Amino acid sequence: MSHPITTDDSREIVRVDAIVKDFRPGLGLRAKRVLHEVSFAVREGEIYGFVGPNGAGKTTTLKILMGLIRPTSGNATILDCDVTETGFREHIGFLPENPYFYSFLTAEEILRFYARLSGVGGRDRDRRVQALIELVGLGDARRERLSTYSKGMLQRVGIAQALIHDPKVVFLDEPMSGLDPIGRKDIRDIILRLKSEGKTVFMNTHILNDVEMICDRVAIIVKGRIRHEGPIREFMNEEAMRSDIVLAHLAPEVAEQLGAKFSARVQTVGEQVEVQVMDGQVRDLLKSALEAGAEVLSLSPNRISLERIFLEAVEQGEQADGSSAAERGAPAC
Amino acid sequence: MLNSGSRIWPIATNTVREAVRHRLLYTLLFFAVTMIGFSVLIASLSYVEGERIIQDVGLASIRLFSVGIAIFVGIGLIHGEVERRTIYTILAKPVTRSEFLLGKFLGLLLTVWLQLCLMAIAFVAVSVLVGAGLDLGYVAAMLLVGVELMVIVAVATLFSSFTTPMLAAFFTLGIYALGHLSRDLYSLGQASDVPAVKQAATLLYRALPDLESFNLSTQAVHGVAISGAEVGWASLYGVAYSIALLILASFIFHRRDLE
Ligand SMILES: Nc1ncnc2c1ncn2[C@@H]1O[C@H](COP(=O)(O)OP(=O)(O)OP(=O)(O)O)[C@@H](O)[C@H]1O
Ligand SMILES: [Mg+2]
Numbered sequence: 001m002s003h004p005i006t007t008d009d010s011r012e013i014v015r016v017d018a019i020v021k022d023f024r025p026g027l028g029l030r031a032k033r034v035l036h037e038v039s040f041a042v043r044e045g046e047i048y049g050f051v052g053p054n055g056a057g058k059t060t061t062l063k064i065l066m067g068l069i070r071p072t073s074g075n076a077t078i079l080d081c082d083v084t085e086t087g088f089r090e091h092i093g094f095l096p097e098n099p100y101f102y103s104f105l106t107a108e109e110i111l112r113f114y115a116r117l118s119g120v121g122g123r124d125r126d127r128r129v130q131a132l133i134e135l136v137g138l139g140d141a142r143r144e145r146l147s148t149y150s151k152g153m154l155q156r157v158g159i160a161q162a163l164i165h166d167p168k169v170v171f172l173d174e175p176m177s178g179l180d181p182i183g184r185k186d187i188r189d190i191i192l193r194l195k196s197e198g199k200t201v202f203m204n205t206h207i208l209n210d211v212e213m214i215c216d217r218v219a220i221i222v223k224g225r226i227r228h229e230g231p232i233r234e235f236m237n238e239e240a241m242r243s244d245i246v247l248a249h250l251a252p253e254v255a256e257q258l259g260a261k262f263s264a265r266v267q268t269v270g271e272q273v274e275v276q277v278m279d280g281q282v283r284d285l286l287k288s289a290l291e292a293g294a295e296v297l298s299l300s301p302n303r304i305s306l307e308r309i310f311l312e313a314v315e316q317g318e319q320a321d322g323s324s325a326a327e328r329g330a331p332a333c
Numbered sequence: 334m335l336n337s338g339s340r341i342w343p344i345a346t347n348t349v350r351e352a353v354r355h356r357l358l359y360t361l362l363f364f365a366v367t368m369i370g371f372s373v374l375i376a377s378l379s380y381v382e383g384e385r386i387i388q389d390v391g392l393a394s395i396r397l398f399s400v401g402i403a404i405f406v407g408i409g410l411i412h413g414e415v416e417r418r419t420i421y422t423i424l425a426k427p428v429t430r431s432e433f434l435l436g437k438f439l440g441l442l443l444t445v446w447l448q449l450c451l452m453a454i455a456f457v458a459v460s461v462l463v464g465a466g467l468d469l470g471y472v473a474a475m476l477l478v479g480v481e482l483m484v485i486v487a488v489a490t491l492f493s494s495f496t497t498p499m500l501a502a503f504f505t506l507g508i509y510a511l512g513h514l515s516r517d518l519y520s521l522g523q524a525s526d527v528p529a530v531k532q533a534a535t536l537l538y539r540a541l542p543d544l545e546s547f548n549l550s551t552q553a554v555h556g557v558a559i560s561g562a563e564v565g566w567a568s569l570y571g572v573a574y575s576i577a578l579l580i581l582a583s584f585i586f587h588r589r590d591l592e
């Protein structure tokens with residue numbers, strides 16, 4: 001794997017080295033390889049997006065990092081400790097996929113429980129518990145049993161328990177799943193806040209929009225193989241650095257002029273004019289448009305390239321899989 | 334290691350709390366107490382030695398129900414945590430798998446001991462009601478029921494750490510039955526002329542728990558003197574056997590993939 005040239009040479013917090021994982025479905029059945037020599041590194045203070053389609057091996061990788069399952073070969077370290085050790089876990093937080101907790105406890109009770117397990121003691125414990133309940137917005141339900149909680153509320157409990165001991169590194173498996181739009185934004189804000197506090201965040205997801213909004217680095221995994229890895233801006237080619245602007249009350253010929261002046265793509269749709277322009281030109285174009293009496297209906301960054309790379313990677317993955325099956329002389333059916 | 338307790342204890346108390354907030358256990362407990370009451374009825378119908386029958390049946394039902402509850406809860410103890418994935422977030426904290434296992438074991442043990450206490454109270458109440466004599470022999474008998482429960486809980490914890498509740502129930506019941514027969518199996522083997530059979534019988538006796546060593550009910554009911562040494566040795570044996578089982582369980586559990 002060629003490492004992309006990046007300006008930051010900060011400490012590697014998570015190191016994954018040629019991890020292979022085979023699952024044995026049962027006695028006598030052939031082992032199924034789920035991870036093929038997966039390698040990557042997460043640096044201090046970054047938000048790392050681990051993306052891939054369903055069944056790519058994201059959760060399996062995370063389970064190996066959490067020491068829940070053992071790799072068939074290869075090794076992984078977090079904060080320079082082997083992941084099978086226990087002590088360093090006081091510095092990490094983990095949100096599993098579709099988290100589930102002791103349903104006979106209330107949110108307060110479960111958070112106090114996790115705080116005790118993480119060694120948060122006495123006065124500090126109650127303060128942290130209340131602060132996190134507020135942070136994830138469960139204030140009204142704090143004394144209700146988790147058996148009455150909805151999926152999204154459980155997800156919030158999951159975030160709270162992952163952060164209860166103020167960890168340095170946070171691992172999140174599909175943090176946005178099951179959340180409403182407000183919930184998603186809340187979680188995004190929490191993740192960005194963690195980053196501003198100098199924490200390192202590793203997150204599994206297949207929601208590319210979230211990745212583009214918050215991640216610093218991205219790895220794309222398809223069928224157990226890393227297909228792309230690098231800083232998010234590498235995934236943003238020229239096309240990705242454009243924005244879409246929708247304008248109204250703009251005469252077609254003025255629109256044409258604007259297009260020529262800012263080398264923007266202009267398209268008239270009924271009463272509206274859609275303009276696609278380089279990010280650097282957005283301000284000037286808007287200014288000119290407003291001076292010409294236009295009304296701005298919407299402005300959105302155009303970030304299609306990650307999706308395109310993602311889809312290409314998936315396609316490549318499928319093809320590679322198909323050709324290797326052919327090489328092995330496997331039956332076509 | 335010093336801090337182990339601060340992690341084991343919350344896991345144990347949560348296990349107790351889960352049991353206490355579980356309705357099914359109350360039902361079982363209710364049945365057990367009813368059984369003890371029922372024995373009064375049987376006793377009042379018989380002419381000879383009524384109190385003795387009450388206490389015989391009472392002690393037997395206490396043993397039966399407490400072991401039943403221990404197995405019933407124990408077989409899903411670890412498996413349930415893996416199945417429901419509640420274990421993921423716990424092991425992501427600085428908790429070793431051994432600490433988790435020990436916490437679950439202690440929690441279940443405290444639960445069944447609590448139930449044993451409640452049943453013992455019912456037993457004393459019935460005995461006082463019918464005017465049957467109570468002496469230290471009963472205390473010793475109850476104590477050793479408690480030790481036997483510890484061994485059963487350890488057996489259930491061991492099986493629950495790597496198999497499904499169905500299989501764990503099957504194995505634990507098997508060990509329970511064989512454990513009560515292990516003395517007979519041993520003497521049967523020793524009576525054989527074939528040395529290999531003798532050796533195998535000895536080996537089996539060593540490996541299986543000798544659960545009859547915890548059974549003082551006959552002595553207690555018939556007022557046969559029970560020595561403190563007997564109770565002490567039996568308790569020590571029970572503790573040592575449980576520790577060995579837990580070490581084995583933790584050895585297996587550490588190597589498992591939790592998925
Ligand atoms: N215990 C297991 N036994 C056999 N195969 C397994 C096991 N666990 C996972 N797999 C397989 O490993 C592959 C990767 O699964 P994994 O859960 O890591 O995917 P994922 O990337 O997290 O997907 P998703 O986006 O749906 O969460 C899948 O093909 C799955 O079938
Ligand atoms: Mg997953």
